[in-house]
Amino acid sequence: MREISTTIIIEKVKEMCISANRNLGKDVIDKIEQSLREEKSLIGKDILEKLLENANIAKEKQMPICQDTGMAVFFVEVGQNLVISGGSLTDAINEGVRQGYKEGYLRKSIVGDPILRENTNDNTPAIIHYDLVEGDKLRMLFAPKGFGSENMSRVAMLKPSDGIEGIKDFVIDTVKKAGPNPCPPIVVGVGVGGTMEKACLLAKKALMRNIGIYNKKSHISGLEKELLKEINKLGIGPQGLGGNTTALDVNIEVFPTHIAGLPVAVNLNCHVARHMNIEI
Amino acid sequence: MSEIKIETPLNLDKIKDLKAGDRVYLTGTIYTARDAAHERLVNQIENKENVPFKIQNATIYYVGPCPAKPGEVIGSAGPTTSYRMDKYTPLLLDKGLKGMIGKGLRNEKVIDSMIENKAIYFAAIGGAGALISSCIKESRIIAYPELGAEAIRELYVENFPLIVAIDSKGNNLYNR
Ligand code: SF4
Numbered sequence: 001m002r003e004i005s006t007t008i009i010i011e012k013v014k015e016m017c018i019s020a021n022r023n024l025g026k027d028v029i030d031k032i033e034q035s036l037r038e039e040k041s042l043i044g045k046d047i048l049e050k051l052l053e054n055a056n057i058a059k060e061k062q063m064p065i066c067q068d069t070g071m072a073v074f075f076v077e078v079g080q081n082l083v084i085s086g087g088s089l090t091d092a093i094n095e096g097v098r099q100g101y102k103e104g105y106l107r108k109s110i111v112g113d114p115i116l117r118e119n120t121n122d123n124t125p126a127i128i129h130y131d132l133v134e135g136d137k138l139r140m141l142f143a144p145k146g147f148g149s150e151n152m153s154r155v156a157m158l159k160p161s162d163g164i165e166g167i168k169d170f171v172i173d174t175v176k177k178a179g180p181n182p183c184p185p186i187v188v189g190v191g192v193g194g195t196m197e198k199a200c201l202l203a204k205k206a207l208m209r210n211i212g213i214y215n216k217k218s219h220i221s222g223l224e225k226e227l228l229k230e231i232n233k234l235g236i237g238p239q240g241l242g243g244n245t246t247a248l249d250v251n252i253e254v255f256p257t258h259i260a261g262l263p264v265a266v267n268l269n270c271h272v273a274r275h276m277n278i279e280i
Numbered sequence: 281m282s283e284i285k286i287e288t289p290l291n292l293d294k295i296k297d298l299k300a301g302d303r304v305y306l307t308g309t310i311y312t313a314r315d316a317a318h319e320r321l322v323n324q325i326e327n328k329e330n331v332p333f334k335i336q337n338a339t340i341y342y343v344g345p346c347p348a349k350p351g352e353v354i355g356s357a358g359p360t361t362s363y364r365m366d367k368y369t370p371l372l373l374d375k376g377l378k379g380m381i382g383k384g385l386r387n388e389k390v391i392d393s394m395i396e397n398k399a400i401y402f403a404a405i406g407g408a409g410a411l412i413s414s415c416i417k418e419s420r421i422i423a424y425p426e427l428g429a430e431a432i433r434e435l436y437v438e439n440f441p442l443i444v445a446i447d448s449k450g451n452n453l454y455n456r
Pocket of ligand 1: 066067068069145146147148149181182183270271272358359360406407408
């Protein structure tokens, strides 16, 4: 049995909250640079240039890339031979979020009740999804999720006969309806299969994947590439003001499903596609 | 695509020739307000109470900034999605609001009211909060401090980069 103390977890989560919000990943920056070379609209080019400049300023001044520093979403894989000492893992993650959002001067965007809407003032609680896995490691995927793009996300319970065309139509329709609101260029996370909630989880997890990495299944990676092309033909462009850079990437995750169903969830992310992972 | 410098307070003269798609650098005083502040503003107007700033010819920026680090004026401060304010906007336009800064689509009612009241809607770059914060030279909370990021702030901005999204005649860049 390996033991990890909550003190270490709190510290790591805190650092991750601050760093993910200030330092845009190289995968995202590289892709925006590539898009800038390929973008045909003048306004679009100007916007992409400013996005790169923005990421630079954030890094140099160590300040948040975007003021919506998001709801803190975690996918946590806990090795079953691991013992957490010093308190509960959930409390430790929330404490790390609390400290990170305070010390990093990040925005506190969480209300404690969806109807009463009082701010919790420390950005907790985090959204935490657990998986028990083999081994004795603790692996955490973290994404601060902005709501401009979260609000434009959708789920559909398609029929098996809708097939691949149905999936494509739903994804493209979601991106069209979202238009400028999710701060394009966007990253499109798609979950296909499972049950309703499983599809949503898959879509969220798809957003944790680096840009430019494809699904291992060839029929899925083919669909990812095809959808990216189709979406970039829509003309929505950077900030929805026209252009051929609407999406930076499409990531699809799949899971077995029921003979009667074809659940599809689309979770949108903005160009501030923050995600980080650590293993302790 | 022209680049134009303008100063607040806005008035009909300054905005009547601005066209959807123009790039504008804005300098002067503007006010921040997002969901919760809009709800309060509109309640105060409906109850005939005093509002925290003069709406006539004012410009509102839809933003909930990050806290300022010690020694800084403000934290990251990019626009939030405007459609959530649509419900409250026509009343503010009737009261003389001239400019709005945000990101994304507006509904028909807002656009009709903009045409009627001759107002303008600018898009700031969503997600460029660090860049925009460097244009903000002064920031002061003037109302609802208990709302935190959603409090109303008076900002002084210099050369805030904007794009005219919907002009005073209702031409809409998002529809092209
Ligand atoms: S959608 Fe993303 S880039 Fe746009 S405001 Fe929200 S977090 Fe920032």
